[in-house]
Amino acid sequence: MTKFYTPLIIAIFLLFSCSTEKKTATPIVTTSIDYKKDSTQIKHIFNTALTKGKSYEWLRDLTTNIGSRLSGSEGAAKSVIWSEKLMKEVGLDSVWLQPVMVPHWVRGEKEVANYTFNGEKINVPVCALGGSIATPKEGITAEIIEVKSLEEAKSLGEKAKDKIVFFNGAFDNTLINTFRAYGGCVGQRYGGAATVGKFGAKAVIVRSMTNGIDDYPHTGSMGYGDIPKSEYIPTAAISSRAAENLSKHLKESPNLKFFFKQSCKTLPDAPSHNVVGEIKGSENPDKILVIGGHLDSWDLGDGAHDDGTGIVQSLEVAYLLKKNNIKPKNTIRIVFFMNEENGLRGATEYARLAKKHGELHIGALESDAGGHTPRGFSIDANEKNRKLLQSWKKLLAPYGLHDITAGGSGADIGPLKDDHVTLVGYRPDSQRYFDYHHAATDTFDKVNKRELELGSASMTSIVYLMDKYLYNNETLKP
């Protein structure tokens, strides 16, 4: 694995790494949950979410009146103001902005791509990848060499010279969890350019990261890592249907010339903010449970599922706790992280400041896997707390939360990892997620109100239990 895309790989690992349950002889934790009281409380949380929930209207407002929120953009700046105001309206004890400098990449004019096959001009749905350089003004026209993986590209050598390298590795659709299929492919998108730039390739085009065959290019981040600037080449995604067709056409016409043009560029870093608000803990105000998602989004849709849903669900956790008159023992801190998509600067800064100020994070929960119907949670914690959380299955199963497994949590809370903190990723159903992910189709109308609200209630329920039962006194450093 080459060095340049390590950050992405770490993020992916945190988000959906395989189950790592250890088969040790440690006896199962016998918890003394108050089943009757807790199941009643959880039922009340769900009832409130499903009848008085606010998240759907918040999301409508964010996606309709602000729209996309790429780091450094006007939308991102507006969303910070919107978030601060909304957190105050929900009545958090304190709300503040955490300044952070973020990458500022802009797409420029609408990209164009086409080629001629059997005398017919084929227009290709295309978009630049985030972080890519532009093509020359007149675009790039070159022959294509097709590969199916990053591994295959690594051995192209001279064959890639002056060519456009076409990464056409498709999702493995037999994987039930679609995030695993994404994990198997996304290296092409992130590391493709850096892999073949040194061979003298002119550019890279990548099949969009999606399960299906559609007509939308799905953008996403790419990186040049530490290769010399002279090896930087432009990179774009093409729709999965265009990729299928191009691959077919190349079999008949291997020397066809592909044209594409993009004018994206990276401006100087821009000032932005994480938005933070909290409910002070009644017993242990210095112990913190973070709940969050990321406020930035890609620019093509309106960032509804990625990660508007995570944002409004996180704030709804605070709303539902208050509405149910639950007074948390520990401090509940809601964090809207900036710049998850192309830099993770917000998350990095949040963790840096937490460490600097000696803050004690006992747990963190992230929602960044879409707003679909609940399936469970993925837990990255020490064995004792992991088994504790798994012992709550009986309380959570009536709400469709069956999958409570060891695994990664979320990219934004990942930097908080240490031996003691319990990191949890909320896991909704993944089947539809990559239909919209990073594409123009990631819009509010794809979100179902009940599914969104069930997610908020699922998150609130596990936060309620974590606040009440987490083994923090015993296992955390003093």
Place this chain on the structure above:
Amino acid sequence: MTKFYTPLIIAIFLLFSCSTEKKTATPIVTTSIDYKKDSTQIKHIFNTALTKGKSYEWLRDLTTNIGSRLSGSEGAAKSVIWSEKLMKEVGLDSVWLQPVMVPHWVRGEKEVANYTFNGEKINVPVCALGGSIATPKEGITAEIIEVKSLEEAKSLGEKAKDKIVFFNGAFDNTLINTFRAYGGCVGQRYGGAATVGKFGAKAVIVRSMTNGIDDYPHTGSMGYGDIPKSEYIPTAAISSRAAENLSKHLKESPNLKFFFKQSCKTLPDAPSHNVVGEIKGSENPDKILVIGGHLDSWDLGDGAHDDGTGIVQSLEVAYLLKKNNIKPKNTIRIVFFMNEENGLRGATEYARLAKKHGELHIGALESDAGGHTPRGFSIDANEKNRKLLQSWKKLLAPYGLHDITAGGSGADIGPLKDDHVTLVGYRPDSQRYFDYHHAATDTFDKVNKRELELGSASMTSIVYLMDKYLYNNETLKP
């Protein structure tokens, strides 16, 4: 519970009755499943569905090229021919049509409804309910009396005279399974007219059966039962948003006059067919496992989720068994039932013929709860077989099939019930189902390819296990 809507109540009970697990002292069945072999086989079934599945393209064809399929309509007739042809293409051992006479109700011209409030004309999205009579040509104009349940309507008496009775009982959104919320409301739709006709009410309008607030009227069946024809009154559904608004306006203006007009009518019964095809059992050809859904649909959308998905998934069970070279011991019979929506004539006729011919049905599986992501199965069987099916949880859980509970199965296979047959309902996630149910929004674009295919594979997996392990020799009559 009045007599007239007993058939609907039975159907609803069969579809989503509460868990009826008995707490007896009977020891849990210890089955001797071949875990390794069965889990491998199930994995192959899912792999095939997700990479070579046909159901999505079949559904596109059915919904796009034929569209809605109300009993007696041209669409229904075309769908019978389409089904017979497709079953033959899949290579079933034999395919035949089973004649059945069906109700033939037609909607007529587009319905109109409105009223004036504060000087403003409010247009109301409206549709006649299936089975209703028309209004007079000039429509009906009358004052409104609002009720929230069938129970409340029963005691209206004289107060309903010359009024339009407005049934405005809303779904209980705190119920996680949306079918239960439907079950709590649908009596208003089915039995409203027959309840208030005798009071001299002029008509009935019903709030649409849906969880959310939308602008679509959701149709569905109603019945006059055995009341005298002189008491028949026209019945229509209005959109949930219109119902909310009307209720508000009535508070300010209780004497407002509501107008609506519909020209629907019931023609003489029409000839139609169930479509049946089977794979002959290799060991017990006389023992039958039925897999099915219903071919008819309402007329407003294209009947994608209700029940196009059940149709194509049922046939895909046969396709996946063949593609995986699984030779069933028992006969696998695929049945596309006609007229589930407004008569259950196909199901009744199928069961009548099965009995007449002394056919031995050991099990039946229906898919009629939409094509969303898999959640489990609902089992209506003797205790031994129910526990057997529940013992397969470990094999099915990796595919999201956690809810394997006692309960109803499906309206079409319900008439096969006896002491020995194992009836199973496929249960996908229910959150989005009533967004589309019986409305113009129930269209192909609402169906997700992977979710549909996962459903086919889930059904095929349980059919594979039922065929292999069901206790039929021991418990069935010789």
